[in-house]
Amino acid sequence: MATRVTVWNEFLHERENAVVRDVYPDGIHATIAAALRQDSGIEAGTATLDQPEHGLSADTLSRTDVLVWWGHKAHGRVEDSVVERVAQRVWEGMGLIVLHSGHFSKIFKRLMGTPCSLRWREAGERERVWAINPSHPIAHGIGEALVLENSEMYGEPFLVPEPLETVFVSWYQGGEVFRSGLTYQRGAGRIFYFGAGHETYPIYHDKDVQQVLRNAVRWAHNPAPAWVGVEQAPNRPIGKAPEPIEQRGGSLHAAGEAGFK
Amino acid sequence: MATRVTVWNEFLHERENAVVRDVYPDGIHATIAAALRQDSGIEAGTATLDQPEHGLSADTLSRTDVLVWWGHKAHGRVEDSVVERVAQRVWEGMGLIVLHSGHFSKIFKRLMGTPCSLRWREAGERERVWAINPSHPIAHGIGEALVLENSEMYGEPFLVPEPLETVFVSWYQGGEVFRSGLTYQRGAGRIFYFGAGHETYPIYHDKDVQQVLRNAVRWAHNPAPAWVGVEQAPNRPIGKAPEPIEQRGGSLHAAGEAGFK
């Protein structure tokens, strides 16, 4: 069974800024999708901010096993209704890979329940991404560390919940550290945040970074059927209780009535 | 140092429904606040939905160490701006105790990033709340289990993130189980969800439940100074890097420029 991926990109820097365009002439999404397709078990499409519904229609999302998210300067332009639609799909079981500046995207903040803030510096300094859980499937084939000769510094404290697993921790030349690879589950969906990816450096052309992306996509794919109705709180009537019981005590609800939302 | 608590209650059932009014003539908030005040180190005030700003002004929240939340039928009437204000205070370090039907409150869903859905049945059946982590401060003095002779069933799956700690797990007469005591951290704030508390039964008059509430309030109080600005991502300029570094590679930002939000 193939893993169907949609790579979402804001796709603004590449059109507006010469430095970025030189690095990603077809957009970050195109580079990432091409990297994913090197795994024959991955089918990768793309979507961008300026498309109708940002390219994330209900139909597209229903056929997406894993969504990859890259955004930076236009988080605020993503429609709330699309954010909710994506969140719903994650709860139903769609995987989500949030990249780099996506830490401040609406969807990541929505799913974390925290500010997702951090410290940053754009100095082109060296970053060493240590695989602290090197046998984790997301770190497969990476070795002990992945080195980015030029990177943007992202520093702790990183305001996210305690993760399920810490896969990568980064060292920066300028003196900071960052938990740069973190896993979460929200509803039935698996989430991986990966810190690497500043747009002015050719980070998504790096073969190790590409390997992490492929690994992460495979890991995030939950083959369970979509959990439709995951957000609902169904009443389980007395007559359908697993063990036989009878009504006792006071009640607010008439029989069979829906609960409050 | 006293722990300053604000007990928030929707306060609708008690005024509209005779069954509930009989159990809580002055409102659930009054009963809970009185129970908390049995600990001389706790100062408890109250706030309700119909007050201006739902009784949760910036000033009140700034003087609140721990907020207790009970709501049920009017989650949708809580203003989003107040929800965001409460979330911000939690990130800054305010503790939050979410009770029973508060699982579907805007603030709990906001901080969890999940639907917080569950199964339910109002049959007045017996619930046995097992202290599965009996040496946890929140379970102090409870013994192996707390028994509620009449309770509303809340059943798994409960759509919340994996907790930091599972303190209580409930057994129901009708055959279900529920993780009824869960801890989380969001930003600097500690959160405890406690399942007990259906409004038609005298659950907040139970001495063991009251003990759990006092324990939880004490546990959730983070004495660290409020983390003002927790939601911001400050630039750390090259000249202020902990280790001396120089600018290298391409850049998108002019020197000293603010980051994107």
Place this chain on the structure above:
Amino acid sequence: MATRVTVWNEFLHERENAVVRDVYPDGIHATIAAALRQDSGIEAGTATLDQPEHGLSADTLSRTDVLVWWGHKAHGRVEDSVVERVAQRVWEGMGLIVLHSGHFSKIFKRLMGTPCSLRWREAGERERVWAINPSHPIAHGIGEALVLENSEMYGEPFLVPEPLETVFVSWYQGGEVFRSGLTYQRGAGRIFYFGAGHETYPIYHDKDVQQVLRNAVRWAHNPAPAWVGVEQAPNRPIGKAPEPIEQRGGSLHAAGEAGFK
């Protein structure tokens, strides 16, 4: 790539007790191995206490991707050297499924670092194993709960560390609850504890239980190369530091000297 499993069984009750022999004439291990082989991607062998090295030679373990463990009355007869060998293989990446009374096995206590104690009652009462994380790969195909009409009660508190994930929580007719499906990682190895399996009831003949076992084996298989030397703390000499540094301050060690153990 097939998953190579070794099913280990104490294999005493089945030979000594008529009730158990009637349920498992060829031993619990034979029943489990047969159930696993229903998945064509699983190759299952067996090993028992009375074999040389308890059937767990270094060679056998080196060719085992996942070890399944059932023991009850003879935990103390398992040689410590074999326990250490198994622990080492788990750290290197071998998966481990610990079943039922295996909670008190040397290997489980060794890897948990806790007493692994619990409460128990052998009354043949009904157990309802709720899939509280129903989209987890281990719960695949189970539905909302798995019902065991006759089961031994295992009750909380269960003295294990907070798990990575809670997959199943059990309800018992007699009033108790139990976290009956828990995941852990130790070194590179994934561990799943599963509570079902008292020897006097035909629990491993249940098709849902068999499904969980197949799921768990698949989940626990870490395809990463064995992490040989996982237990060692290698010196990284100054000349091989990732960043150039020079010796400063006092030193206890002569150059190139091994560390203390």
Place this chain on the structure above:
Amino acid sequence: MATRVTVWNEFLHERENAVVRDVYPDGIHATIAAALRQDSGIEAGTATLDQPEHGLSADTLSRTDVLVWWGHKAHGRVEDSVVERVAQRVWEGMGLIVLHSGHFSKIFKRLMGTPCSLRWREAGERERVWAINPSHPIAHGIGEALVLENSEMYGEPFLVPEPLETVFVSWYQGGEVFRSGLTYQRGAGRIFYFGAGHETYPIYHDKDVQQVLRNAVRWAHNPAPAWVGVEQAPNRPIGKAPEPIEQRGGSLHAAGEAGFK
């Protein structure tokens, strides 16, 4: 209620090595105990390897709320019976602070269930201990980072289980990172591992390090009564089940019989 601490030290380097003796003329334990006593709520005693029972008699441990552990070259000389006694006390509720090279102590490996291995280099390089969870009680008063001008490098991967909380992550001049402040719970006992403390540098004379030690001791103190019998698995007879049930199905045990160990 005062927190009663026992500071345990191997106390060999200070007597055998001139460099270490110059830094800690009375032993590391004496320096740490003096630092703890700056908090008037802490009563600190000491114990060392060469004392009878390593200074850790049952009586001493029964009067110890938190044990601090420093060892390096003689882990193997600590009697297994004393290790088991300490583990039992941790499960009963005693706090444990494991320092620096104590990562390879018998007691830490015993409680983690993992090799606790890491990479190391003794170059006197700079270490920056970032408080990544700065509002955690253990980081109280530390600021964003604690700087050790000369430190031994401890590098990832650090073979411990996923922690409950990651409080500190260290940056090293030579290019590595390390999770240098981790919390765990084992039984009723809270455990904190803190990486700082190489014996040839004056690290325990640092005021910030001393603050962390005081914070950690306060955090690790569980005021709950000692959980005597935490390691036992008591039978809960049918007649004492919380809900009335009757014996059904086959049985291995005679009525009232003890379980297998």
